[in-house]
Amino acid sequence: MKLIWNEQIKLYAKKGTWVMFALLLVIAIGGGLITKFFGTESDFKEYGDNWQTELQEENAQLTAEMQDEEFGGFMNEMIIAENSYHLENNIKPQPYDGWEYVLENSFLTSVISLFTIIVAAGIISNEFKWGTIKLLLIRPISRTKILLSKYVSVLIFALTLLIFLLLSSWLVGAVLFGLNGLNPMVVQDMMTHYVHNDVLGEIAKSYGFSIVTLVMMATFAFMISAIFRSSGMAIGLAIFLMMAGNTIVAFLSQYEWSKFILFANTNLEQYTNGMEPTIPGMSLTFSIIVLLVYFAIFMGAAWAAFTKRDVAGN
C-alpha cells in the first residue's frame, strides 16, 4: 500500500533511523570482539576424538584447582557441571561458534525494542509537531487507514531491525568464530539444569519470544503518541515501563491480581524449557489472553484518540 511506502520513505529519510542501524552494527561487532578476545578459554577449546577422556581429565584438574584455591570455585564448578552433562548424555562439546553468538545476541532485541519505541512514539506525534498532520488528514483517505499504515510501518521497521541484527550477528560471528555446520546442537545453561537443542530452533525461539515484548511496547508507545501527541512522553513512559516492568511485577507479586499486569505476561519464554512462571497459577494460554486484551485496549485507545479528536491549533 502506498501509504505504508510513504511512511517508510519518511522514516528512512531521517538520519536518526540510520544511526539506529549503525549502533546495532557497532554493538554486534563490538560484542563479537569482546567475546573473541576476553572470552573464557574453555569455550573455544576444541576437542579431539577421545573427548570423553579429555573432559574427565579437565574435570579432575579443575577439582584439584578448587581444593588448592579458595576462590574462583564457582567458575570451575560451572565448567565441571557442564562437562559432566556432556559426559552423561554422550554429547561431544563443540567450540563456540557464530551460531551461538547469534543466539547470545538475542538480548539485543531489547535494544531493538528501544529503537522501535522511539519510532512508534514519533510516528504520530511528529506529524503534529511538524504541522503536517493537517495536510495528511485533508486527503480523501480515512483516518483509520492512516493510523493503520503508521502502525504497520512501525512493525515493518521493527522486523527490519530484527533481520538486520540477525544477519549482522551471524556475519560477525561467522567471521570471528567460524560455524559448526549448518544447524549444530547447543547445550544451554538453564540455571537449574542443562538442555541440548538444535541452534536454529533455539534462535527462532529466543528471538520469537522477544518479539512479544517488542510488539507490546511498540503498541503502547504508539498509543501514548496518538493520545498525547507528544513523542517525549511516549518514549519516556514506554521505556520506563519496559525497564521497570519486571521490578513492578516482582514488587507486586504477593498480590493475586499481579498476574494480570502486562509485564508478568510478556515473557512467554517462562513457559518453556521447564522454567517456572513468574507468578504461580499462570499458564501460556492465560498469558496469551492477557496479552491480547492489552493489545486490543492499546489499539482501541490509539484509534479512538486519532480518529475522533479535533486537530486544533498548535
Place this chain on the structure above:
Amino acid sequence: MSKPAMQLVNLKKTIGSKPIIKGLDFEIRAGEVFGFLGPNGAGKTTTIRMMVGLIDITEGDVLIEGKSIKTNFKGAIQHVGAIVENPEMYPFLSGWKNLKQYARMVEGVTDERIKEVVSLVGLEKAIHEKAGRYSLGMRQRLGIAQALLHGPSILILDEPTNGLDPSGIREIRKYIRNLAEKENVAVIVSSHLLTEIELMCDRIGVIKNGELIAIEEVRTVENEEALKEVYIEVEPMETAKTYLDTHLPNAVGVGSKELSMSVKREEIPQILKNLMEQGISIYGVRVLQATLEDKFFDLIGENSIE
C-alpha cells in the same frame, strides 16, 4: 449562477460550553475568489478547519459540491485543496519528495502533473532541495503546489500571502485570479490583511466573534454614493472661507491651509469651479476614499474577543 461549490449551512462549533462559531450560513460559487475576513480570534481558522474536516462540526454542515463533509468525507474532500495555517512540510525531504508524498495519497497524480504544478508556482530551481532550507515564501509556494496537485475545484488558502515579499504577493494574487477565472476554481482566501483581500477577491465575508456580520461584493464599495472627505488647499484663505460659508454652510470645515468638507463625489467639480471664479488659487485637492478598511472597521467596531 451555477450551483455553489461550497455551502455552509448553519455551521456551529462549541468547545466546552463556549460557542466559537455561532451559525455561519453562506456559499461560495465556482469561479469566484471569496475573501474570508476577520480580526484575529474571530473564528476564521476554526471555520476553515471545519470545512476540511480537521475538527468536528457541532451543528450544521459543510457541503462541498453537494457532498457533506460529515457523512461523505472522502467524496467531499477530494474536491478540496487547502493550506491550513502555515504551509508545513517535512523538513528532511526535498520539495519534490514532499509533493510525492501527497501525490501517492490520491489517485492519478502523475510525475508530469507534479512538474506542471511546480512550474506553476515557480519552484523549479529549488524543488530538489530539502524543504527545511526553504524560505517562508518558498514554503508558501510549495504549500500551494501541494494544494493544487489533484486539480481541486475548491482551493482553500489560509493567509496565503503571509511571509511573501511584495513581488511574490503579486504573483500569487495573479495566479489566484487566474485559477478562478480560467479554471473556474472556487478560491477561499482568509486574511486579516484588508488590502490584500480587496485586491484579489470578488466577494468578502466578514466574520466577527464567530458570526458572519457582512457579505459584500468588492466592486460595490467604490460605486457608493456616500459622502466623501475632500481637502482643498487654497489661497487666500479668507476669501475662500467667506465664499464657502455663504454657499455651502453645511459641508465646510476649515484647517490652517486647507478647507475640508464632506460632499458627494459629483459635487466636487462645481465647488472647484466656483472657487476659481472667486479668484481663489487652488494648489491641491485630496479625496479620501471610503476604503474597505473604513468599512471594515465600521463593521467590526473594536477588535474585542469575547
